Amino acid sequence: MDIQFTEEQELLRSSVQRLLRDRYDFDARRKIVASEEGFSRKQWAAFAELGLLAAPFTEAVGGLGGGPLSTMIIMQEFGRHLVVEPFVETVVVAGGLIEQAGSDQQKQSFIPDIVAGTKLWALAWTEKGSRFDPATVTTTARRDGNDYILTGEKTAVISAPWSDYLIVSARTSGHRHDRGGVSLFVVDCHAANLDLQSFRTIDGRRAAEISLREVRGQLLGKEGEGVGALESCRDRAIGALCAEAVGAMGELNAATLEYSKTRKQFGTTIGSFQVLQHRMVDMFIAHQEALSLMQHLSLSLESTEAGVSRLASGAKSRIGYAGKFVADQAVQLHGGMGMTDELNVGHYFKRISSINIQFGDPAYHVLRFAQLDTAA
């Protein structure tokens, strides 16, 4: 099984590659991360212009119909360049949820602005103590006319400081851990009584703790069916994050191999030491297997196969551990240089660490993979 990419997909890949090569080298990225906002609206506009923000959506909602495979292609390249702009949050996660669960009116009013690059979104699903379980929700929502009124706290919401809208999970019925009774809401970030406390993430992004006190929101999808929608959304997000991790691993392996061929100690290149050769072979194998799983998952997402959610958890866990191994060893083999902020290696390490938290860590997903087997 190896994906034979269509001409169109190859074109997508080469155009993303060209854009990032020209405009998103490591220095450009460093400046973006250090800027006041922490991301670049100019880059975002360039992504929109190239059609990247439209790529995965169906043609029916104004997209290019590229589906999960286009997400995979884009995210692999984003991983190679450590792109910080919120493609996953806005396009894959929020856009995907709106397309999947939204009313026609919601699709019409929100998706065109996402595609055009004029509005940014974030997903607020985690709470204190929820860890990685989308059903653990204490934020409440009560009906008020056509709207709902939300009250509660959301935690570690990536991209929230940049966003125009949030999708918030809140409980319309049931108890703290019940799968039923959780619903999703669209909330305007400028709504009254919505407070954000921003902070920096280890991988140079911005996130926020969010407090909602009687904040007005509109229902997205069916009342009480939020957990199922979040789980499908997570599967797609995992597809994107796995591709990003694979892109980052490829760069780490290339950089490490190159370094081992040029760095000399004891009168020879360190790549001539057998212990390091074997280490790099294991890094190569880890990357190859991750790449294969990434493709397998993206194809399954595309065909919306049964069991895709179990595969998504399996891939998140397996690629997570593989990424961690590659990142650890890339730093180790670069020695002190791998520890510096100056070299890109440490930044890939941090991005992989962060991917391994987003939407569930490898330990969470290996357990979910096991549990879904028992359920079958």
Next chain:
Amino acid sequence: MELALSPEDAAFRDEVRAFIKDNYPAEMRVPNPETDLSKAQMLLWHRILARKGWIAPLWPKEYGGPGWSITRRFIFEQETTRAGTLPPLAFSVTMVGPVIYTFGNDVQRKTFLPRILSGEDWWCQGYSEPGSGSDLATVRTKAVRDGDHYIVNGHKTWTTLAQHADWIFCLVRTDPAVKPQSGISFLLIDMKSPGVTVRPIITIDGSHEVNDVFFEDVRVPVENLIGEENKGWTYAKFLLGNERTSMAGIGRSTRYIARLKTIVKAEILEDDPAHLEFIRDIARVELDVLALEATELRVVAQMARGIDPGPAASLFKIRGTEIFQDITELTHRAIGNYGLAIREHPVSANHFMPGPDYGHTASEKYLNSRKLSIYGGSNEIQRNIIAKAVLGL
């Protein structure tokens, strides 16, 4: 686990414990003492230990050491690390101090040793260079004799806390013609000398611990040469042996495991399947610590009977650093989504950090501890040492 102590040694242990409790400065109890304290704050405990006469456990009595047995030195190390006190600056006390009293002359001993003990002089280590990391013997920083001085030119790197240093001890090349190990000298250089520049290196955790140090035509008086010219490699190896002894880090690992247990208890519900995973992972790392601690105690007992521990230090370094990396990783995992956040440096109360206090340093510790398997002779080099010196391969 404890050593079997004589009544006198047990009384000594109680005395150390009480002294720490009564005297350790409250203002040094900050979230991350390695990055959050000013130079003056770091020296508070140093000065208290100096006044007590406990600052340099390794040193012989005649130079200001307390004259402890190996067992007492170990007890002191155990009690101070278990209590989480900031150890006195290793570069001064455990590294250059012993080199000076072992290989230095009387004038050097009289000049430098008292100022190390009092905390007046802060030392840093000029060993690694951009081209000489694991292969230290290839250092290229040059010292050329010019009358009563050496003229030093070169570039040292990974120099820990050089930003605070008054002095640097350096490996310099004094004879380029012979084989690398034979042309090295050990030179003490005043950081205030014209031509010395310090450039910060920021690491992946955002902190400023290490530096580049550049030497441009720096004039160093010949009386700052330790021992004989071109014998520096012998002194350097002696010093590296001291650097690695304390690397088992049992006290620190034990404290971090206790904290990890508290975090897991607070963060993860017992009916969450992840809970059992954590319990298992923590138990495994606890057993790793137990095995290493038992080994350390066995080596200490052997040393007390006069048996040379050989390259035991390499074993301590490998296992001690791997264990601490595992603990910081587990801690980072335990705080879940808050693991995305990292404190900004320099640390300030103005920067918001999400989540409970106990998680605020988890990310930076996790990132920072990647250095442990690299510095002080990488773990690959330590394995080479054991392969060669113990296994005879």
